Amino acid sequence: MTQEFDARRLNLNAFARDGAQLVGHERLSHFQRLMDEAHGLGGENVLQFTVRGDSRPIGSGTEQVWLQLAVEVVLPLTCQRCLAPVEIPVTFTRAFRFVASEEQAAAEDEESEEDVLVLSPSFNVMELIEDEILMGLPIAPMHGSCPEPVKLQVADPDFADEAEEAANPFAVLLQLKKNGMR
Numbered sequence: 475m476t477q478e479f480d481a482r483r484l485n486l487n488a489f490a491r492d493g494a495q496l497v498g499h500e501r502l503s504h505f506q507r508l509m510d511e512a513h514g515l516g517g518e519n520v521l522q523f524t525v526r527g528d529s530r531p532i533g534s535g536t537e538q539v540w541l542q543l544a545v546e547v548v549l550p551l552t553c554q555r556c557l558a559p560v561e562i563p564v565t566f567t568r569a570f571r572f573v574a575s576e577e578q579a580a581a582e583d584e585e586s587e588e589d590v591l592v593l594s595p596s597f598n599v600m601e602l603i604e605d606e607i608l609m610g611l612p613i614a615p616m617h618g619s620c621p622e623p624v625k626l627q628v629a630d631p632d633f634a635d636e637a638e639e640a641a642n643p644f645a646v647l648l649q650l651k652k653n654g655m656r
């Protein structure tokens with residue numbers, strides 16, 4: 475009989491040993507910290523995830539526990555230009571290696587390409603997903619072009635002009651063309 479695995483209470487050793495895989499989805503409303511970032515919007519958006527366990531021998535009969543995680547979701551964040559909601563697609567795949575202690579994890583995380591975490595018999599993958607998304611959020615999410623014209627509330631007219639030009643990709647193209655013709 476195949477063992478059933480629960481993404482919220484994952485027995486990492488068994489999951490890795492079996493080379494098991496969990497594919498699932500969860501509504502955004504189940505992730506409180508992401509809902510805070512989205513100011514309560516997009517609770518119905520579906521987050522897709524795949525997590526795969528992997529046990530890698532490192533000699534002398536010892537095995538290392540690895541997880542491969544892939545996540546896909548659309549987050550409604552706040553556009554930093556017009557302050558309206560902007561849908562930001564978030565997709566990533568990441569590898570995690572598990573070690574026995576907090577100290578070892580801290581020491582090895584520095585010099586490893588993969589993320590190093592502490593092994594646990596009851597690991598919450600959903601919490602890891604939330605952590606990873608929060609760490610990777612864009613600092614200034616923005617619309618490619620804002621739905622409403624931006625009313626610039628600035629006293630300095632030079633600053634206003636610059637902001638307008640920066641927002642208009644054609645202005646940049648025009649500038650490039652001009653330079654090319656010289």
Ligand SMILES: [Zn+2]
Nearest residue numbers: 553556617620
């Ligand atoms: Zn905008």
